[in-house]
Amino acid sequence: MIKYISRRLLMLIPVLIGVSILAFSLIHLVPGDPARSILGEKATKDQLEALQEELGLNDPYYVQYGRFLGDILQGNLGESIQSKESIGVELIQKLPATIELAVFAMLVAVIVGVIAGVIAAVKQYSWFDNMSMTAALFGVSMPIFWLGLMMIWLFSVTFDILPPSGRLTAGVELHTITNFYLIDSILTGNWLAFKDSLSHILMPGLALATIPMAIIARMTRSSMLEVMRQDYIRTANAKGLKKTIIIFQHALKNASLPVLTVIGLQFGLLLGGAVLTETIFSWPGIGRYVYLAVLGRDYPVVQSTILIIAIIFVLVNLITDILYKYLDPRIKFE
Amino acid sequence: MSLQPISTPDIQTQETKQAKSKSLWIEALFRLLKSKTSVIGLIIITILIITAILAPIIATHDPTTQSIPNRYQAPSGEHWLGTDELGRDIFSRIVYGTQISIRIGLIAVGISMVIGVTLGAIAGYFGRWVDQIIMRIIDIMMAFPSILLAIALVAVLGPSLTNAMIAVGIVGVPQFARIVRSAVLSVKETEFIEAARAIGGKHGRILFRHVLPNSMAPIIVQATLGIGTAILDAAGLSFLGLGAQPPTPEWGAMLSDGRAAIQNAPWVVAFPGVAIFLFVLGFNLFGDGLRDALDPKLKQ
Numbered sequence: 346m347i348k349y350i351s352r353r354l355l356m357l358i359p360v361l362i363g364v365s366i367l368a369f370s371l372i373h374l375v376p377g378d379p380a381r382s383i384l385g386e387k388a389t390k391d392q393l394e395a396l397q398e399e400l401g402l403n404d405p406y407y408v409q410y411g412r413f414l415g416d417i418l419q420g421n422l423g424e425s426i427q428s429k430e431s432i433g434v435e436l437i438q439k440l441p442a443t444i445e446l447a448v449f450a451m452l453v454a455v456i457v458g459v460i461a462g463v464i465a466a467v468k469q470y471s472w473f474d475n476m477s478m479t480a481a482l483f484g485v486s487m488p489i490f491w492l493g494l495m496m497i498w499l500f501s502v503t504f505d506i507l508p509p510s511g512r513l514t515a516g517v518e519l520h521t522i523t524n525f526y527l528i529d530s531i532l533t534g535n536w537l538a539f540k541d542s543l544s545h546i547l548m549p550g551l552a553l554a555t556i557p558m559a560i561i562a563r564m565t566r567s568s569m570l571e572v573m574r575q576d577y578i579r580t581a582n583a584k585g586l587k588k589t590i591i592i593f594q595h596a597l598k599n600a601s602l603p604v605l606t607v608i609g610l611q612f613g614l615l616l617g618g619a620v621l622t623e624t625i626f627s628w629p630g631i632g633r634y635v636y637l638a639v640l641g642r643d644y645p646v647v648q649s650t651i652l653i654i655a656i657i658f659v660l661v662n663l664i665t666d667i668l669y670k671y672l673d674p675r676i677k678f679e
Numbered sequence: 680m681s682l683q684p685i686s687t688p689d690i691q692t693q694e695t696k697q698a699k700s701k702s703l704w705i706e707a708l709f710r711l712l713k714s715k716t717s718v719i720g721l722i723i724i725t726i727l728i729i730t731a732i733l734a735p736i737i738a739t740h741d742p743t744t745q746s747i748p749n750r751y752q753a754p755s756g757e758h759w760l761g762t763d764e765l766g767r768d769i770f771s772r773i774v775y776g777t778q779i780s781i782r783i784g785l786i787a788v789g790i791s792m793v794i795g796v797t798l799g800a801i802a803g804y805f806g807r808w809v810d811q812i813i814m815r816i817i818d819i820m821m822a823f824p825s826i827l828l829a830i831a832l833v834a835v836l837g838p839s840l841t842n843a844m845i846a847v848g849i850v851g852v853p854q855f856a857r858i859v860r861s862a863v864l865s866v867k868e869t870e871f872i873e874a875a876r877a878i879g880g881k882h883g884r885i886l887f888r889h890v891l892p893n894s895m896a897p898i899i900v901q902a903t904l905g906i907g908t909a910i911l912d913a914a915g916l917s918f919l920g921l922g923a924q925p926p927t928p929e930w931g932a933m934l935s936d937g938r939a940a941i942q943n944a945p946w947v948v949a950f951p952g953v954a955i956f957l958f959v960l961g962f963n964l965f966g967d968g969l970r971d972a973l974d975p976k977l978k979q
Contacts (some may be wrong), residue, residue, distance in 0.1 A: 360822055363819035364823070367819060376837065392856055486956055488911055488915065488960075490914075490931075491952030495948070495952065498949075502941065502942050614824050616824055618826065619827070621918065621919070635827070639834040655822045656825075658824060
């Protein structure tokens with residue numbers, strides 16, 4: 346196992362180098378002069394030259410890339426053009442909000458998706474199967490930004506039961522330790538803040554969970570159906586084992602492997618999907634951060650943020666692969 | 680004289696082969712038409728295409744004509760789906776938006792398909808270092824969540840509908856490349872490809888005349904499902920202000936424009952969203968049906 350993990354980590358190196366080259370190249374894809382694009386048409390020659398110097402755009406590409414890579418390896422992600430703050434510091438402040446939202450969405454997606462998929466498979470062609478699979482199909486076809494807006498209209502505007510934006514109501518105090526508000530409020534025993542942050546995360550979390558929930562439900566159903574046709578399940582049935590034991594201990598355990606891969610992939614996609622969800626719900630995470638940077642043509646922020654998200658995505662996929670091998674030792678990877 | 684007995688069985692074999700391959704496609708068509716969901720998908724797609732073609736006839740108003748006194752009108756006999764913040768008729772804008780969405784879907788998937796199929800076919804057919812290089816590039820592209828990569832590309836190319844289509848097209852390349860590569864890997868080991876090589880067929884001819892036509896099924900399925908994804912991604916970009924620009928009646932941009940009025944005029948946001956949903960649903964239903972029809976083993 347250790348050999349496998351080390352080999353996978355080694356294989357990550359070329360991918361990460363490629364990812365860094367792609368992120369670095371972004372600023373050079375800007376048509377014309379990136380400094381002009383950032384400062385606008387009215388910028389003076391002096392201002393342009395100063396920014397070109399600041400961004401190091403006058404150096405040859407390989408020097409610029411070397412500096413970019415060197416800075417990243419030292420944990421220096423550069424400075425935001427708009428806020429003049431360190432991008433690393435800003436990301437550390439915003440990352441917990443995105444991870445909290447993504448983990449919440451993934452938990453909802455896994456719990457609902459797996460349960461719906463199992464019931465749909467066990468009761469194949471029943472009304473529940475038809476309903477849940479239709480709902481899953483609707484789920485993957487739904488624009489989440491529209492769903493988010495409709496939720497705001499229904500739950501915030503019409504019924505006024507959930508807050509439309511932010512992470513915490515103004516005035517509610519919370520002593521932050523980890524910057525994950527739900528965890529911090531539990532750690533400090535601040536139940537008012539817990540209730541408030543839960544009510545804030547509910548709508549963006551559900552909107553973000555829709556697509557993975559639908560995909561997990563479909564994958565669980567199809568995987569369970571395949572496993573339920575195996576001989577050992579027939580044997581378990583013939584032995585007179587309880588149906589719940591057969592489903593949860595025998596079938597689901599084996600059916601969970603492809604589902605695990607989907608979960609790993611979807612978690613990474615949640616980080617991308619967070620850009621839309623965070624923008625709609627004014628959630629102060631890295632999705633909104635990168636969106637505002639795009640609007641403000643803050644290219645260093647765009648470069649660093651997508652690089653960090655890509656690294657998280659690659660690592661999550663690696664962990665999924667390792668778990669996959671751990672759960673099913675028969676699997677051999679070339 | 681001596682050629683006659685040899686050529687006859689050749690023609691017969693070719694005819695049998697053609698008849699067999701035709702019957703496989705016809706069989707697939709029958710399977711497709713038997714599936715209720717794919718027929719529903721096909722109906723939705725047909726309605727959308729007819730709407731796009733007949734937009735000038737179906738639309739009740741000009742999609743870009745503003746009428747400030749008529750802003751935020753609720754749905755009525757005059758304005759079936761209400762009016763937006765500039766008094767434009769939402770129904771007519773959605774009808775014209777169908778043309779734009781179909782164009783986005785086709786162009787974006789076209790870009791993904793041309794680049795992805797070429798890369799995947801070359802990687803699968805030539806193998807070795809060519810395969811290694813191409814697939815590592817694909818791995819790098821796949822390391823980025825697709826919508827995020829599209830956002831980053833539009834950020835540097837500049838916000839416009841064309842750039843959004845290019846960005847969505849580029850992020851769809853890895854899917855095609857991987858699917859085509861694996862299809863080519865299995866087809867290239869078959870006997871008829873070996874025979875084509877044995878009679879001295881050139882690589883380009885073997886690849887584009889023999890290997891690719893026999894790998895079409897997964898490409899068609901991916902293209903159909905890809906249109907839905909492309910529409911969703913492009914609408915997402917327009918919603919963020921990075922795709923279609925005003926006054927283009929693109930559905931994602933319409934949603935974005937109507938956001939501020941959700942409190943008083945929810946129809947401004949509701950109907951364009953329903954249009955996106957139906958469009959994507961149609962292609963997803965049809966794509967799922969196609970996949971089951973072309974590869975019945977996959978059907979559960």
